[in-house]
Amino acid sequence: MSWLAKAQIQRMHADGIGVGDALEVLYNPTEYTLAKSNQIAEIAIPGLDSPLLQFVRGQTETMTVDLFFDSTDNGTGADAKSVTEKTDPFYKLIKIDAETHAPPIVLFTWGGDAFPGHRTDPAQASQARSGFKGVIESVRQRYTMFSSLGLPLRAVLSLVLKEYKTLPEQLSELGLMSPDRTKAHAVQSGQTITRIAELTTGNGADWRRIAEHNRIENPFDLLPGSILEVPAL
Known part of the structure; x- marks a missing residue:
């Protein structure tokens, strides 16, 4: 048994x-x-x-x-x-x-x-x-x-x-990754700044901070291949 x-x-x-x-x-x-x-x-x-x-x-x-x-x-x-x-x-x-x-x-x-x-x-x-x-x-x-x-x-x-x-x-x-370092991201074709924020910080709401840091006037018009700096949190 x-x-x-x-x-x-x-x-x-x-x-x-x-x-x-x-x-x-x-x-x-x-x-x-x-x-x-x-x-x-x-x-x-x-x-x-x-x-x-x-x-x-x-x-x-x-x-x-x-x-x-x-x-x-x-x-x-x-x-x-x-x-x-x-x-x-x-x-x-x-x-x-x-x-x-x-x-x-x-x-x-x-x-x-x-x-x-x-x-x-x-x-x-x-x-x-x-x-x-x-x-x-x-x-x-x-x-x-x-x-x-x-x-x-x-x-x-x-x-x-x-x-x-x-x-x-x-x-x-x-096991969170360190958010206190500036990162660089190469814009891919079709990517939105919200998606970039999700990929780099894990929070789509950070798109505004990224746009302001890179002095982007129109966040809906990103040039593929351009490099964006993602500021430290």
Whole structure:
């Protein structure tokens, strides 16, 4: 019989060191959801067909998962045990820690390097993970079966986690290229100054700064082959 990998939730220090024993789920989830979005600002320029888009920042990634618990292996009669004995340790993960004065950082793992988002490409370092590290934003407890004495015997815990990353972790993962150097760009046929800004600074809204630096009166009339200086940010 093959070994069954169980999903786990581990308390963590901010430096990534585990605290205590990991909580192992009773039954592996049948699904979980990962969601990530960006905040994009629209810059309106008179005369254009649509506003220019400017990246502002990334939004926090979230994970949503339902965990199923059952205590009917102890029977459903007078000897029944409440399922809360198994759910309470997970519910406590949203409570404020007396030492840190905040809910604990946790790591959800299941499947090791097969966890969604794991990459070996250095260019995608921000996805090099084997689990989801975050803080629990919300817990919803739903009890679905009771004993004759009213003890809850089955429950579903719906967890929502928000990803946690320190500033050094983010800067290391992003590997951003230095923006503090002046660059040169050879204009290609058909290129717009907005496209040049996107290619050289990563932000199309920088086109005005490039135009002013190069004293371009008509940014829609660029000569292919000409060299533009892209000023340092």
